[in-house]
Amino acid sequence: MFLFLGLVWARSALSRHPARRLELTLHPAEIRTAALDPSDSAGDGTPDFLRLDDEHDQQAFRRWFTFLAEAQYFQRVPDRPAEITDCAALIRYAYREALHVHDDGWAEQAHLPILAGLELVAKYQYPYTPLGAGLFRVRPGPFRPRDLADGAFAQFADAQTLQRFNTHFVCRELARALPGDLLFFRRLTARMPFHSMIFLGHSQMNRESAVAYVLYHTGPDGSKPGEIRRLSEEELMRHPDPQWHPIEGNPSFLGVYRWNILRKVF
Template sequence: MKPVRVLAAALAVGAGAILLLVPVRHHVVVESSATNPVRHLRIESRSLVGLRRPGWGVAVTGAPVWGNAREGFFLRAEQPVQAMVTAWPGFRQSLSMDASPAITLALSEEGDRQAFRTWFVALLEQQVEAPSPAWEPAQRDCAGLLRFAFREALATHTAAWRERVAFTSGAPAQDPSPGFVRDWRAGFPTPDGPQPFAKGAYLRRFACEFLGRDLQLAKPGDLIFFARGGAHAQPDHAMAFVRPDVDGAPMLLYHTGPEGSGVRTQPGEVRRARLDDLLHHPDPDFRPLPENAAFLGLYRWRLLVNGPSDLSSAPRS
């Protein structure tokens, strides 16, 4: 019977340890800023012995959030929301939150919107021949290409700028009015506030508006995003519409991202693709078709959206 008693004692000790670790007090912390459209919801939990730890079985319903119990949940709400936070055992707390603060008004004049589009596309197309020395090598991937062209399209395109960026073509358009892009010059919205660096998922969620999956709505400068899932989920992949081909067919441009691994890693390159060819891509994950779950849809930069009429009625992805 001795082994039975030892086992029972071990089980009792284990059960006691678990009871001491079980969170019995929960507290919801909402971190927000007037200049950041993203809110951070953290659930602080304490056990019987005062140990702080992520809550067990934490969930947030009633609001479009992402994240997890360990990192916290993130939220950007276009309208006021009523969220419910639950955790084990038996914790429930209702949260009423106003709409997230907006970052920047869109460019209000059609001339400014067209100027941004033209400069953005011209900068994208310049990278096909040779990457600009102003585009940091460490940021040469699909999202980095978009960030670079976006930022430089909003710059004041002086002679000094041309030398820094190595932009040798003639001015494709006037400069967008600087007064309407001040907030965007501060960086892209992220969960940590405006940042010069934002990964593709943050560009899609916070800097763009969802237009739907009808690519006939696309204009030069609009974007499409893909999310490749599976056992080894990969980051968002993005492509940008640029000027049509000589026959008028829609064209897209993208960076492949680094290719290979280890000592064989290659930096990748900027490529063009006809939309017709992309629709028949050998990898079905990269076909921008409505039935492709990896295709997240067509997006437009927020500073180009001048009101609800510019958007489709489809929900945000």
Template sequence: MFAQVTRRGIGVMMAVGFVIVPAVSYFSWGRTVRTNLHPPSKNQPNEPRTTDRSVPRKLPNSLSSDMDHDGLPDAAELSTFMERQNFRHWFTGIAEMQFYRLSDSWNKDQRDCAGLARFAWREALKHHDRSWYQKMGSGYEQLGSDTNEYEREPSPLGEKLFRTDFGTYREDDIANGKFSEFADARTLKTFNCDFIGRNREEAQPGDLLFFYQPWVQKFPFHVMIFLGEAHIAPDGNKDWVVYHTGASPTDEGAVKKVRLAVLDHHPNKRWRPVESNPNFLGFYRLKILE
């Protein structure tokens, strides 16, 4: 009896085996085909995954797109939080350093309020290597990582960083003179910045303050750079600004570093950065940071 059962069991097992083996072979073949048709991802679980910052960003419509219609090509704007923070550190740090020691790289003929913003802006976007430090002079230190987007994917603007006319960016704007290496305070405000508000609580480091003084001075627009907390000799206060007073026929002017709390009590009320002052236009943010 046991022998019959055993033989019967063996027969059943053999029959099942003939069914299983082809099935296993079929699924193995199917898996092999799928593997050949769809190779495994390069980012396997046991391999380090590529980070977003190591991959150059891809811009729609190449270098000519202006998705936000702000007049600047998307390639000229800083697209990530870290890139914007890096720019803010360099922009404010370079501007503040001019209070302690004017850089030899800053053209003497362009030392005024807008010139300070242009100079710090341009230098903040550069590659800060040993050659850069030598040109800037002593006293400079590493303020953060470079804004690498300008190295990975060069801006179509070249040295003409500043927009000078209204409109959405077009490929022929540079050839048509709508960008320049120079921009006065009015041009910076009108074409290169967005209005944030007149409340200082909304300001971030690297924002600009504008004043308008018609009939009082030759150039009615004046600009200051909001530092927030000082890089040099910080005291815990976060309302520092830096600006150039502007030159005159008898005076070269000077770079000033002062707190908004002090300017609130300026003897000339026209220079007080308060909402009740009609000459204070408010805080503005660079479009490349928006």
């Protein structure tokens, strides 16, 4: 198959029919991808062309990501996206939708309890990203051009995959977390050992409050579907199970992680 300025030509070696000319309209992002610089300066599997290197875009992403996640906490369960069934699903949803064009059609489908007057990420919008709809890296190794077509990126990623291939370690001090960062935990005795939380920072639903929050989905528990919980930093520190304390001395706490698309490379 050969790509020529928006036209795809296909020839079947097994067919006796003459070669057929297929005219398909390609989105500009699909055409631009071939000319993008494949550099991966951090060697983390995320191409530099995907990184939000502009400060405006970084802040826009953080605000939308945390707003969309927190909005689901206030959302009526019947109106919540059916895909949100565990901690990783909540994160995937907020990540993907933060990069979406937030127009009237999107707002109608989102069924959000309130709408935020936030600026958009300008570099690209989902699903017309340089990677298309497959936003999450699912295997190790630095980025290679062939990754665009051989399954290195997908629409699904569990908590462990998000931690290993889509984010990078920052610290093990909650005080240094920024809104939109993730907290990862690994409990070896649990049925689902990897768990993730979103550091919201200050609530966008109550901007007068100075309280910083974390947000997470508990995941299913037997026949129970689980729920979305929002805890203040203080409440998390006082959690009755010390395995959930985000402190240096807790071996179950893997640390604060930041999205690779927000990684500063030079």
